[in-house]
Amino acid sequence: MNIKITSGENIMQETEEPSVKITEELNKDIENLALNIRGFIKSQISGFKKKGAVLGVSGGIDSAVALTLCVQELGKEHVYGLILPEKESAPSSKVLGAEICESLGVAYEEVPISPIVESLNIYEKKEQVIKRACPEYDPAIHKTSLIFPDFLDQELLNVPYIRLIKDGETVGKYRLKANDYLELIGLQGVKQRSRMIVQYMYAEKMNYAVCGTTNKTEVALGQFVKYGDGGVDLEPLADCYKTQIYALGKHLNINDEIMRRPPSADTWSHYTTDEEFYWRMPMHIMDQLLYSQEHDLPPGVISENTDLSTDKIEKALKHIRRIKNTTEYIRAVPPVYYLNR
Structure with missing residues (x-):
């Protein structure tokens, strides 16, 4: 609560503190955010002493934003796109992936990973x-x-x-x-790990770094495959919530069809959105809840932003904390045993 003295009076009056508009906070100063990410990309590629960046291009918003920022900073001649479909991928994935590469003038190649997946049955x-x-x-x-x-x-x-x-x-x-769920997760993870094998094969041949496309919402929830889409050289989007990725997409004039496409890992024969599997709620609600946890916002502010009841907010935040705890090992650096310490 802010306290102020009314002009001409000796009376202390209380005025309500301005409400936090979470989405506005997330999406402010997007132009500067884009410039900072570009600077990060340049410094990392230079620090690795690499000639450029390889990216897996999925036809989704994350890879489109990462690809565009890499091209803007490194130049199209120093960026290489890989479209890595398999037989259960949505046909639109490779179409949109090719379109974004061509619109940016980026050299790219389609390398189906089905033969790798099939070789492991x-x-x-x-x-x-x-x-x-x-x-x-x-x-x-x-x-x-x-x-x-x-x-x-x-x-x-x-x-x-x-x-x-x-x-x-x-x-x-x-x-x-x-047991069946765990087995399916293990089998599906082979697809992301196969894609990363291909990306590193090309990156090492070209003396390029592998650029990741994981965003902050995914990092917070452990929504990536260890040594799959999480096994990269740099992660320029990992401190940007999904909401911010869409704001960056708008700022960068990303293809409308990509902007409208629901986010998905695209590893099931029926296109399954992240809201149906990982988040279990709309993206904008999940991001606002994660932001609220990060900044320790009170329930009243969260309710004002999300239109959720206090009881539902409490249950949702508990649900998110449980996800974070159970996926901590995915984010963790592998422990190393040192002799004589």
Whole structure:
């Protein structure tokens, strides 16, 4: 509460402290943010003594923003794009990836990772797990996605489900056992790790650094694969919430189709958004909650920004803390044992 003396009076009056507008705070001074990230990219590439940067280009907003900033700072001749589809990727991913590379004049190459994934029998193993959970599953007619119940509407436990889709319609939803869920996560992680193998193969051949595209929302929630999309040389977006990535995209004039595309890891045959799987709530709500935790904002301010009840805010923040705790090992640097210390 701020205290002030009214002019001409000796009376102390209380005035309410201005409310914090979280989204406005996140999105302010985006032009300067872009310049600072560009400077970070340049200093890291120079410090590594590399000639440029390799990026995996997915057709999503994160890689589009990272690619654009790299081109602006390093020049298009020092940036190389890799489009790394597999047979369960959405067709639009490689189309949009190619479009953003071409619009920036960046040399790029499409390197399908399906042969790597198939060599480890990942698709067949995945089908076996899904069939255990979903007896009616037929890979010839069904697409699949892994989802969690919406947290804000249902406030349910972290119970994962496999969803079967036929002709664009959901025809079944089956709860996964813990062991089946863990196996599926392990199998899916092979895709991101395969992509990183390819990126480093090209980066080392060209004497380039591998530039990551993970944002702050993903870092906070452990929403990346260790030694997959998390195994890079530099992470220029890792201190930018997803909300800020979209603001950067608007500032950088990123393709409208990419801007409108729902964020996704794009590793399931049915396009599964991050809101359905990782966040369990709308992106703007998740970012405001994470920002509130970071800045220790009171429940009243959070409620004013999110339109959530105090009870729902308390449960959501507890849910986020639990996610952070269980994914701490993903963010951690591997412990090293030292002799004689």
